[in-house]
Amino acid sequence: MTIFELPTCSGTNTLEPLFQPELLKRFDINGPRYTSYPTADRFHGQFSGNDYKAALKGCAQHQKPISLYFHLPFCPNICYYCGCNKIITKDHGRSAKYIKYLAKEMNLVTEVMGAAKKIPVTQLHWGGGTPTFLSHAEMRELMGHIQDHFELQEGGEYSIEIDPRRVGESDIQLLAELGFNRISLGVQDFNLAVQEAVHRVQTIEETQAVIDWARRYGFNSVSVDLIYGLPKQTPDTFKQTVDAVIGMNPDRLSVYSYAHLPTIFKPQRRIAEVDLPVAKDKLDILANTIDQLNQAGYVFIGMDHFAKPNDELAIAQQQGRLHRNFQGYSTQAECDLLAFGISSIGKVHDTYPQNLKTLDEYYHALDQHELPTMRGLKLNKDDILRRELIGELMCQFQLNTEQFAKNHDISFRDYFSKEMLELKELEEAGLLEWDGEVINIPTKGRLLVRRVAMAFDRHLREASTQAKYSKVV
Numbered sequence: 001m002t003i004f005e006l007p008t009c010s011g012t013n014t015l016e017p018l019f020q021p022e023l024l025k026r027f028d029i030n031g032p033r034y035t036s037y038p039t040a041d042r043f044h045g046q047f048s049g050n051d052y053k054a055a056l057k058g059c060a061q062h063q064k065p066i067s068l069y070f071h072l073p074f075c076p077n078i079c080y081y082c083g084c085n086k087i088i089t090k091d092h093g094r095s096a097k098y099i100k101y102l103a104k105e106m107n108l109v110t111e112v113m114g115a116a117k118k119i120p121v122t123q124l125h126w127g128g129g130t131p132t133f134l135s136h137a138e139m140r141e142l143m144g145h146i147q148d149h150f151e152l153q154e155g156g157e158y159s160i161e162i163d164p165r166r167v168g169e170s171d172i173q174l175l176a177e178l179g180f181n182r183i184s185l186g187v188q189d190f191n192l193a194v195q196e197a198v199h200r201v202q203t204i205e206e207t208q209a210v211i212d213w214a215r216r217y218g219f220n221s222v223s224v225d226l227i228y229g230l231p232k233q234t235p236d237t238f239k240q241t242v243d244a245v246i247g248m249n250p251d252r253l254s255v256y257s258y259a260h261l262p263t264i265f266k267p268q269r270r271i272a273e274v275d276l277p278v279a280k281d282k283l284d285i286l287a288n289t290i291d292q293l294n295q296a297g298y299v300f301i302g303m304d305h306f307a308k309p310n311d312e313l314a315i316a317q318q319q320g321r322l323h324r325n326f327q328g329y330s331t332q333a334e335c336d337l338l339a340f341g342i343s344s345i346g347k348v349h350d351t352y353p354q355n356l357k358t359l360d361e362y363y364h365a366l367d368q369h370e371l372p373t374m375r376g377l378k379l380n381k382d383d384i385l386r387r388e389l390i391g392e393l394m395c396q397f398q399l400n401t402e403q404f405a406k407n408h409d410i411s412f413r414d415y416f417s418k419e420m421l422e423l424k425e426l427e428e429a430g431l432l433e434w435d436g437e438v439i440n441i442p443t444k445g446r447l448l449v450r451r452v453a454m455a456f457d458r459h460l461r462e463a464s465t466q467a468k469y470s471k472v473v
């Protein structure tokens with residue numbers, strides 16, 4: 001079933017199909033999404049607030065622009081597929097208190113950094129949860145606290161996740177006024193039976209209205225999230241959803257595969273397994289989706305992401321400037337990420353700090369004037385080297401091994417001698433090409449790019465705990 005021609009990241013059309021069912025069946029084992037390397041399941045509790053403090057001090061000395069992430073965990077209703085750290089509540093008093101503590105956390109972090117003046121920021125993301133659970137006054141208050149410490153630079157990426165069921169025109173207008181220029185809309189599926197099965201009923205009209213307002217108030221980029229593999233989905237119904245979304249003309253689309261892990265994510269226990277599409281249907285859904293997006297002119301960016309060819313992400317990829325971070329792909333240069341709020345994960349120099357997961361613990365730590373760090377990781381030299389390698393593969397589908405070896409003063413073949421056998425196997429299967437100088441992932445291997453990345457994941461090799469990760473299909 002080789003049915004697609006997709007513009008590649010190099011901007012050229014190729015006859016080679018992206019969708020290769022045989023390869024998917026053979027190599028689509030559970031694997032990480034590599035929004036970080038090492039992945040979050042390698043973090044440990046010996047990493048403390050003091051380790052984060054040491055990294056923050058170094059971070060202030062660099063004087064480079066940074067990224068900010070705020071986790072806003074409140075949602076008024078549960079979606080059964082949800083795997084996020086969220087708090088279901090209708091009590092808005094809870095978010096009012098939370099914002100006060102986010103301000104405390106910012107005070108503490110910038111105090112440790114010893115920042116003499118406002119810190120330049122080129123990237124800001126409010127994620128959740130449902131960030132627009134906050135009232136207008138709360139959103140203004142939070143942005144005010146942010147601007148007390150940080151200076152949002154011209155041309156930066158300032159994005160927010162939106163639940164279209166929960167916003168009106170005045171919300172979108174306010175977000176634009178506060179400086180947001182990118183909006184990401186959760187849709188998942190427009191079919192009513194699917195929506196009822198996941199407890200998230202959302203009409204095409206209310207979604208379209210949000211996109212229209214985003215255009216009206218000057219948002220640069222509108223992104224839509226879909227999930228395939230949800231209960232009651234069929235290839236036909238999902239085709240209709242994708243057509244409806246294409247009709248809305250978003251700049252970007254994320255199409256995630258649903259990972260049914262009810263032992264880890266409690267809300268998923270309310271999904272009847274018998275309603276989940278069988279493997280063949282799920283494969284067909286993916287095939288149709290790629291075909292529809294291709295026909296509509298979207299470019300495959302990598303790992304679940306598609307964009308219009310003139311979108312910044314597609315252009316950045318063509319120019320070798322694409323980066324991967326906890327939010328997916330980004331055009332902003334690798335920079336330190338300060339993350340605020342419960343369970344949020346930052347990236348500061350050679351560390352990944354993660355905050356405490358519950359409100360009580362988070363509030364308690366901040367009341368003690370302590371960083372609310374739960375766990376984390378300090379990367380060693382090997383982690384840093386592999387992080388760069390995996391990032392290149394995930395973003396550019398290519399790695400100049402000769403240059404990489406030179407930059408790191410290693411012999412590529414010697415350093416990765418344990419990986420050579422597996423790379424050979426992947427090469428023979430067509431997932432990668434290596435002429436001794438450049439590793440290239442051809443179009444047919446790109447849906448499985450993380451499978452190639454996994455070959456270089458030393459922690460995965462040593463721990464061998466792949467079962468809890470999701471698959472492409």
Ligand code: SF4
Binds near residue numbers: 075079081086
């Ligand atoms: S999927 Fe999003 S909106 Fe739904 S419960 Fe989870 S965090 Fe909230």
